[in-house]
Amino acid sequence: MLKKFFYIFFGLLILIQFVPVNLPEVRAENPNDLVQNTSIDKDIVTMLKNSCYDCHSNETVYPWYSYVAPVSFLVSRDTRVGREKLNFSEWNTFSKLDKLSALDDIAEAIEYGEMPMKIYPITHLDAKLSDDDQEKFLEWAESFAEMIME
Amino acid sequence: MKTALTLIALLTLALGLSSFEYSNSTYTSFEEVDTFQLPENINTIFQNSCYGCHNNDAKAKKAKMKFNIDKLSSLKKSKLVSKLNKVAKEVKNDDMPTEKILEKYPKMALSSEQKEVLISWAESTAAALLAE
Numbered sequence: 001m002l003k004k005f006f007y008i009f010f011g012l013l014i015l016i017q018f019v020p021v022n023l024p025e026v027r028a029e030n031p032n033d034l035v036q037n038t039s040i041d042k043d044i045v046t047m048l049k050n051s052c053y054d055c056h057s058n059e060t061v062y063p064w065y066s067y068v069a070p071v072s073f074l075v076s077r078d079t080r081v082g083r084e085k086l087n088f089s090e091w092n093t094f095s096k097l098d099k100l101s102a103l104d105d106i107a108e109a110i111e112y113g114e115m116p117m118k119i120y121p122i123t124h125l126d127a128k129l130s131d132d133d134q135e136k137f138l139e140w141a142e143s144f145a146e147m148i149m150e
Numbered sequence: 151m152k153t154a155l156t157l158i159a160l161l162t163l164a165l166g167l168s169s170f171e172y173s174n175s176t177y178t179s180f181e182e183v184d185t186f187q188l189p190e191n192i193n194t195i196f197q198n199s200c201y202g203c204h205n206n207d208a209k210a211k212k213a214k215m216k217f218n219i220d221k222l223s224s225l226k227k228s229k230l231v232s233k234l235n236k237v238a239k240e241v242k243n244d245d246m247p248t249e250k251i252l253e254k255y256p257k258m259a260l261s262s263e264q265k266e267v268l269i270s271w272a273e274s275t276a277a278a279l280l281a282e
Contacts, residue, residue, distance in 0.1 A: 097232075100229075100231050101232045101235050101236065103228070104229060108215065108216055142226065142228070142229075145228035145232075146228050149227055149231070149280070
């Protein structure tokens with residue numbers, strides 16, 4: 001009984017490896033990138049890169065297991081949706097209004113604990129934002145928005 | 151057939167132009183007031199269709215955090231611009247008031263005229279703030 005279950009389980013696992021997955025493309029050259037074009041505090045840059053950039057930029061770093069189904073399904077969807085909603089690699093192409101809205105969204109997502117997604121720090125330990133980090137990040141978002149207003 | 155199509159096209163154009171005119175006339179200048187104040191017509195719309203979920207004492211935490219009408223006047227300009235932008239977006243997409251509440255209280259629905267007034271007010275006020 002148990003043996004049969006394992007056969008089926010591994011059979012399925014092997015089978016789903018053949019389902020085509022489209023991991024969003026990684027691009028190294030991003031002339032409109034936020035971090036490259038803006039003077040931002042080092043601590044904030046670290047947080048952005050560690051906690052956000054895998055899903056919200058073109059510089060995604062795919063770990064080995066992101067090529068293995070079913071994890072690959074989740075990673076490809078989250079990365080695609082993340083980039084669609086907010087892509088820091090395209091920051092300089094945003095209008096003032098879109099930048100301000102994005103910073104407001106960012107503040108909301110952090111205050112509400114929506115971002116980074118709960119599942120992400122399980123495998124990316126340095127992605128977790130401490131209360132102190134969150135506060136710093138919120139302060140940055142607010143002062144950056146004020147700067148954009150001017 | 152062709153004339154009918156031309157007529158429809160012209161009519162659409164005329165309607166589009168008239169609504170443009172209209173949106174300009176409802177433009178509420180922000181510069182006149184120092185602290186942010188809701189114009190009377192906007193306040194009425196908010197009270198009827200939005201305030202229940204978006205006030206200081208609202209039970210819906212998320213709704214209150216994302217858009218709190220009581221707090222609009224104390225927001226930094228950069229935040230206010232974004233909130234106005236989002237009001238316009240939500241109303242344009244028919245996302246607000248929520249579908250659920252409209253099933254229960256159909257009276258909270260925005261008329262197409264109210265939508266237009268709200269959107270043009272939100273957009274023009276945001277643009278004026280940005281231009282300051």
